[in-house]
Amino acid sequence: MERRKIIHRNYFRLTLISFFIGVCGASLAFSLKKLTDYFEHRLFNFAENCPIAIILFPTIGITAIYFLRKHAFRNRKNKGIAEIYKTLDQRKDHLPLFKIPSHYINGFLTVIFGGSTGIEVSTVVATATVGNFAYKKNLSAKIYKRELICAGVTAGVAILFCSPLAGWLFAMEVIARKVNRTLIISCTSSALVSWLFISLFDDRPLLLYTITDWNWAAFPFFIILSLFAAALAVYFTLLVTRIKNLFGAISNNFVRVNLGALAVGVLIYFFPGLYGDSYDALHEVLHESITAPNISFFFLLTIAMLKPLAASLTLGAGGDGGVFAPSIVSGAFLGLAVAFVGNAYFGANLIPLNFALVGAAATLSASLFAPLTSLVLICNLLPNGYLLFVPIMLGSVISYFFSKRLLPYNVYSYDFYLAERR
Known part of the structure; x- marks a missing residue:
């Protein structure tokens, strides 16, 4: 007692x-x-x-x-x-x-x-x-x-x-x-x-759009997006580790800081959407995709690939941060690119907003090795985000398992920490 x-x-x-x-x-x-x-x-x-x-x-x-x-x-x-x-x-x-x-x-x-x-x-x-x-x-x-x-x-x-x-x-x-x-x-x-x-x-969600609907016919495209998102997350992980090692080998602090920072500045000059966490750029592109869906596929794919690079250069030069915002933003742009291809070449009538959210969740899941966190977090980005619970769950789980096949540990995972200690 x-x-x-x-x-x-x-x-x-x-x-x-x-x-x-x-x-x-x-x-x-x-x-x-x-x-x-x-x-x-x-x-x-x-x-x-x-x-x-x-x-x-x-x-x-x-x-x-x-x-x-x-x-x-x-x-x-x-x-x-x-x-x-x-x-x-x-x-x-x-x-x-x-x-x-x-x-x-x-x-x-x-x-x-x-x-x-x-x-x-x-x-x-x-x-x-x-x-x-x-x-x-x-x-x-x-x-x-x-x-x-x-x-x-x-x-x-x-x-x-x-x-x-x-x-x-x-x-x-x-x-x-x-x-x-x-x-x-x-x-x-x-x-x-x-x-x-x-x-x-502060009860205002990050995105103020609303989910209207989703169709089971879009499932094959969600699965393809999830696989691409896993590859994007692995690409991000490899960039972070390689660039950190590259910059860590530079003994001159002035060269290390300015080399990475100026490279980031040049990328932002040509692609202003890479500035900071890029959530505002995501807002603008989502708005355009909803009101006038004619955004260039190459622009969407370029941002999806350059955001992890800019983030890696930022961290390599000595900036403070991690994979949350870059994974969400790059994954969302990847999702918009997949929706663009599906609509333009396959007549799939895909909803870009839905694919942006599934892409964000799938990339974040593979980056953090955290499918449940990614599922709930992305569903909460919109007032009625849980309407996409099933496709977001599918994307998070598929990308998680596929990324583990591609890469046994993530740069922010405990397994990576143990590998670093060994």
């Missing part, structure tokens, strides 16, 4: 501290999201009237990150989600508190100055650090380190995509990689706080 009381008391403390971590993580993610959106729009609008600025902006942002890392953060590098895996794998190792301002500021600077990635991974590591800090302060039982870190991650992803369920699944599927009672308690507590936060402050 006494043992049961202790267990229940620990569960109660875990719930309370998870609520607290959820509040902190949600506040951190919300502020980063809103600040980044605001300044990204302002700087991009300025650059449109000053073409040379659009080339130089990535250099300004990544150079600022380099000097901050050197002088403010004592040359300690950010390594993304691999840092969380290392912390969970080695219980005595912790995410140092500087990871919060480091990832927050670096992610912000990367995206607002055009670095072709998103703030998602920066948010994930920063909010994971909030959970780790609570653990270090002995605010719960010593065995709950994974639970508290996952509580922070749940809140971060939930706020970014206005989906507590997506945050919950990401924490379970990608970070914890297992399910047990205490993880359910901590992540659910954080998700509830995130739900309340979203209801009060």
Whole structure:
């Protein structure tokens, strides 16, 4: 009986501290999201009237990150989600508190100055650090380190995509990689706080379009798209690893930073849609595909292929970010390209919006090795996105398994982290 009381008391403390971590993580993610959106729009609008600025902006942002890392953060590098895996794998190792301002500021600077990635991974590591800090302060039982870190991650992803369920699944599927009672308690507590936060402050989905219908006759094209999306994700993974290794071999910091940043700037100059997280470019192209579906197939395919390249160059040069935004955007453009081919050459009468969403989910699933997270996250991008539940689920699952055949591990997966350690 006494043992049961202790267990229940620990569960109660875990719930309370998870609520607290959820509040902190949600506040951190919300502020980063809103600040980044605001300044990204302002700087991009300025650059449109000053073409040379659009080339130089990535250099300004990544150079600022380099000097901050050197002088403010004592040359300690950010390594993304691999840092969380290392912390969970080695219980005595912790995410140092500087990871919060480091990832927050670096992610912000990367995206607002055009670095072709998103703030998602920066948010994930920063909010994971909030959970780790609570653990270090002995605010719960010593065995709950994974639970508290996952509580922070749940809140971060939930706020970014206005989906507590997506945050919950990401924490379970990608970070914890297992399910047990205490993880359910901590992540659910954080998700509830995130739900309340979203209801009060930000319940607007990323895309404001609505799904009208989908047809079973489109299934063969969904399957083809899923296979292409898996290949696109593997292409992205290989680009990230190869370009990071290439830039890591450059000993001259000035050359490394400017080579990658200027390359990104040149790509943005010719294809402005690559600027920052590219969500605005996706909005515009989706609008055109719905109102006047005559977008060039080669334009769609070019953006689908160049977004992973621009993101890899951004990360190789020293920018902060990850695969979320590039995978969603490049996958959506790939989906639009497949719909274009189906309609133009096969008379399939495909709905471009549907294919954009399935392409985004399939590419994200293969990039993260997280089909459930991708399914829920993409369904929540639109007010009635769950009408596409079946085709999005199909795309996520097919691309996940096919990408594992093409490549045994992803650059942000735990298997890749273990391979790197070996």
